[in-house]
Amino acid sequence: MSRFLNSFHKNLLPYTPGEQPVDMQYIKLNTNESPFPPSEKVIKAINETEISKLNLYSDPECTALVKRFAGLYNVKPENILFGNGSDEILQYCFYSFCGEDKKAIFADITYGFYSVFADLFHIPTDIIPLNDDFTLPLDRFKNAGGTVFIANPNAPTGLALTKNEIIEVLESNKDDVVVIDEAYVDFGAESVVDLIGTYKNLIVVQTFSKARSYAGGRLGMCFADKELINDMKMIKYSLNPYNIDRLSMAAGIAAADDDAYYKNNAKTIIENRAWLVDELHALGFEILDSKANFIFAQHPTYDGKRMYLQLKDRGVLVRHFDKERISNFNRITIGTKDQLTVLVDTIKAIIKE
């Protein structure tokens, strides 16, 4: 770091995104993207007419996009806020509702960005270890005394809480914000968007990067009581009012118009996940019960890191975390049946050697 960097940041450890190697073509099962392209309606919506208007600023209120999603989710426009990916929404959550006197509470094994945001903004944390079976110790999240962040389903485990379990957390933290990060909710977990009317302390975060095939376009959103949305809007207007570009605005609306396409893709991912789980079980793997578009798997005898490296050598990328408790696991994105067939065949060859 330079001598000019403020000493406030001297211990900062940035987020490490999944690797995006350019040395060769990989079967990429490491960053939980959708293997399916955006809907035809999205492709048509990003057309020459829209592109020709890029000289003009986008609508900072995202009026049309917000209205469309209010209809789709049966909430009011005042209950929605969009961000440049759900990472930006999470950033708003940390910066708005945590601080020196309000800690952030999250699991030790969860989305890696939570601890990065806490570090970046010097927010004190209460990091709660998952149980030995990687389930969330729910009681530790009740009366937690700070802003609660729960990824549901959790990453990289894929395990989900039920709606009733989340209600228990909401009920016991009425004086604190509870952020439910539903990045992976479309693959089998229960959403709690319909609870925002009941719980004024609930923020539900969703993304277009997973089920909505738009990771490379950047769009995320959250649902919450109007007052929480207005707080976050104040932060947005103090950071980057034009954060959503015109093309993402058009693409988002078109995605809403073709919701069935994405729902159908999610169904395919769930089917492929079941197939992969069966195949890997047959090879002796232990796999957590995933409700996400990835599985978290370990082999009882074959080392996880070695498996990751061997797969990479053979052109298949999965995600390995060099972290205590989970270093023998790999997180494998659910791709197409063809991609998963190559994966399974490659694993078979590796184990056989």
Added chain:
Amino acid sequence: MSRFLNSFHKNLLPYTPGEQPVDMQYIKLNTNESPFPPSEKVIKAINETEISKLNLYSDPECTALVKRFAGLYNVKPENILFGNGSDEILQYCFYSFCGEDKKAIFADITYGFYSVFADLFHIPTDIIPLNDDFTLPLDRFKNAGGTVFIANPNAPTGLALTKNEIIEVLESNKDDVVVIDEAYVDFGAESVVDLIGTYKNLIVVQTFSKARSYAGGRLGMCFADKELINDMKMIKYSLNPYNIDRLSMAAGIAAADDDAYYKNNAKTIIENRAWLVDELHALGFEILDSKANFIFAQHPTYDGKRMYLQLKDRGVLVRHFDKERISNFNRITIGTKDQLTVLVDTIKAIIKE
């Protein structure tokens, strides 16, 4: 604000973007956009092939885009960083190089976002009043004892410093970062990008929102010594690693490939500016010597706010600031000759009444 918002933010005053009314079609001369569409090459670059890949994350390092602009600006890739608009780059500058023990120094009349960032991050400031003729009191920016932010040309005045004047500021602040915000540099001011090799404390910020006709697409960049770039990258990777989407990446490269188109448009804007200045001088206006794609003008007898409201009533939007010292001025974006002709005719009609 909700009862959940951290008290840290209780006095926050967000940035107010220029109005984007939807009640009727205006001649929009209020937000300093380019009146020209993006280049044909940009329109072609955002094609079905690129859109179909939006299910995959973008390259967080922006490798191809950075390489292309390193070539165009004759610097090394390590000297460039892109952001989601130059606002995001400015955010990195404030958060990286200012802090409790390092104040931010900028003019009282300049880009409104500087004071918003300072407020948002609780950064102490030294806000230096412009001279009576709205020029920058250069000596006050020497040995300034903090991180210096200068918009060159300045907004909303349009007045520019010479390169030699900026060198004086750089020479006298060698232990502090000097940020030169060149959002409007393409309309007649001197850029200092070529000084980044000499001054390790210099950051030059540019945007695609003005001369590059991409305000609605969000792309900004900065040039600086490698160490400063790496500091800002650490902040970027702690906030939103995938901040630049795939389409903006492709559009940016195509814009570099058609640099002559944008240079030619800037030339047209400069010509139109000269024409408008002549026309308004003939109507008695006082106009500062603008090197930007807007002018800052006041009439000796006709009230500035009334002029703004009268123009709005008749379908022409300009920007008025309800702020001491400049409340009699209006900032008028230089549009096409047709747009400016309507503006002049409308002003004539208003004054006549």
